[in-house]
């Protein structure tokens with residue numbers, strides 16, 4: 001099952017195009033890097049792939065079909081700020097189980113300690129919280145993971161751990177990934193190929 005953007009164009013204001021005619025195909029198990037200047041629309045493109053925004057022109061397909069917003073979304077997005085991606089009024093146990101019930105093996109792989117499940121989001125570090133956001137996104141129905149500056153705020157050890165786990169999962173499950181980062185070394189290390197987003201203006 002491929003994830004593909006075909007001739008996708010997007011603008012927040014009429015006629016003020018952020019990008020036009022963007023094409024991208026990601027194969028199962030493939031890890032693609034997305035780079036480009038600040039403000040070129042990388043995050044917006046990620047949101048289109050994950051179904052958070054709808055293209056103004058063109059279309060995003062998953063397995064040849066238009067994206068559906070019903071049920072568990074097979075394209076999951078994890079972004080830079082985990083604290084903005086969780087409900088502060090829920091304990092971690094409930095947050096991590098929003099889309100599926102992560103098994104102990106997945107939690108262990110991501111270095112999530114059982115005791116953290118009983119905590120509130122503000123009782124965890126950014127790195128600990130991001131591990132939960134990754135676990136939440138890795139349901140068995142996830143076919144593609146969109147990682148938008150996912151480890152930018154984390155220390156080097158946590159970064160390395162998370163990427164090693166995700167590379168293994170991508171290979172074992174044939175899960176495709178799009179990795180957005182300004183860090184060239186990370187992109188080179190993790191991705192099979194790189195595409196560049198250019199400003200439309």
Ligand SMILES: Nc1ncnc2c1ncn2[C@@H]1O[C@H](COP(=O)(O)OP(=O)(O)OP(=O)(O)O)[C@@H](O)[C@H]1O
Nearest residue numbers: 012013018036037038039040041042043044045197
């Ligand atoms: N909801 C919104 N409404 C209006 N404009 C927006 C909205 N979200 C983003 N923008 C604008 O769209 C442009 C692209 O933003 P986006 O976050 O997609 O870029 P980016 O390439 O991911 O940038 P960075 O590398 O700095 O994270 C920016 O100029 C931004 O101000």
